[in-house]
Amino acid sequence: MRLKMDTGEKYFKCDICSKTFPRKSALKMHCKLHTGVKDFKCDVCSKTFARKDQLKIHVKVHAEEKDYKCEVCFKTFALSFRLKRHYKSHTGEKNYKCDMCAMMFSEKVGLKKHLKIHTGEKDYKCDICSKTFSENSSLKLHLKRHAGERNHKCDVCSKAFVDSSNLKAHYKTHTGEKNYECNVCFKAFARSRDLKQHYNIHTRENEYKCDVCFKIFSQEANLQQHRKIHTGAERYKCDICSKTFLVKGTLTMHYIIHTGEKKHKCDICSKSFLLNSHLKRHYKTHSAMRKREYICNICPKSYLSNSNLKRHYNMHTREKNYKCNICFNSFTNGSNLKEHQKRHTGEKNYKCDICFKTFAQKRDLKQHLKRHTGEKEHKCDSCSKTFVTNAELKRHYAIHTRKELKCDICLKTYIHLSYLEKHYKKHTGGNN
Helix, strand or coil: CEEECCCCCEEEECCCCCCEECCHHHHHHHHHHHHCCCCEECCCCCCEECCHHHHHHHHHHHCCCCCEECCCCCCEECCHHHHHHHHHHHHCCCCEECCCCCCEECCHHHHHHHHHHHHCCCCEECCCCCCEECCHHHHHHHHHHHHCCCCEECCCCCCEECCHHHHHHHHHHHHCCCCEECCCCCCEECCHHHHHHHHHHHHCCCCEECCCCCCEECCHHHHHHHHHHHHCCCCEECCCCCCEECCHHHHHHHHHHHHCCCCEECCCCCCEECCHHHHHHHHHHHHCCCCCCEECCCCCCEECCHHHHHHHHHHHHCCCCEECCCCCCEECCHHHHHHHHHHHHCCCCEECCCCCCEECCHHHHHHHHHHHHCCCCEECCCCCCEECCHHHHHHHHHHHHCCCEECCCCCCEECCHHHHHHHHHHHHCCCC
């Protein structure tokens, strides 16, 4: 629509959103945003754009040249606006606030995306499985999962990912980098989505409840996975041993037990492992060989750092300087206090990638993963039976070492005193 301003200057108005432009060509270009027409295609990755200038900017992403350098950390960028956005990670500048949950964002676009979490707006639908998404980019990424496309490979552990952002986030597991901090409890995360998921603990928003057993989940995907337990959904069967699994990923990991393939190799001693998690745990045996300079003058134990030695001293002195502000229970060190506080918050940040079960402590997750892989490292010296955990092995040793405990009423025998005491209640009717 062509109109005339009071000044006599002509301008062109969009019939859909009423935005005005000084030139007809600019209006035509703008209208493509409403029609969805994208005539300009990238020859490298086939991504399409509504405007030619957008394509020109995009092409720089593929170019080797990165002319814009951060003066703080010296990281380089192909585009100037990405450098500006990066600077905010150093300054911590966040000017855009969500009116619903008070979460802060460094950019307006980040706030807009976040608001869709509150509104539940999901306009983009997958034609294959009907799953809906709030962003078109999320849908495109999801479609790659159907296609099995994983072109982004980690050069450290060879793990492959659907897109580059997941690969970048994965690299942080190797570097230990955690740039996303919760402004409520100051816990740090490697990925922004982990921080968003963590916020649900504080806000209690977006909780997904099972309508059968009323178990609550922080993610809809976890709830859907859980429902398979009740519905008896199709199971994935191992064609070697006929064992079945609810999750395809569990079956894939299970196959490793049969093939015995050890892809993960230690670059220090050349020892190979079935899983990358096993290799990571093995690396700690090498770090443990470093000279332990800090020796306890009470017991022979030694440590790699002075801070660890100081923490150890508390075991001897029994000083409990770390107090819980909810139940006033005291602890010898800060890490034990943090683990304890998770009981009050219900926080479980360690998630199994196979069955999505969550854990409060990392060691519990590691132990749980062994049940998927069938790994049993703890072996009985007497009968060669193997166990997942050392605690299970210790319990088993009682069969070989402990004397049998006999009930003086019915003469039935038990290995553990706790079992015998439980048995006595059958005779006494549950009274002590």
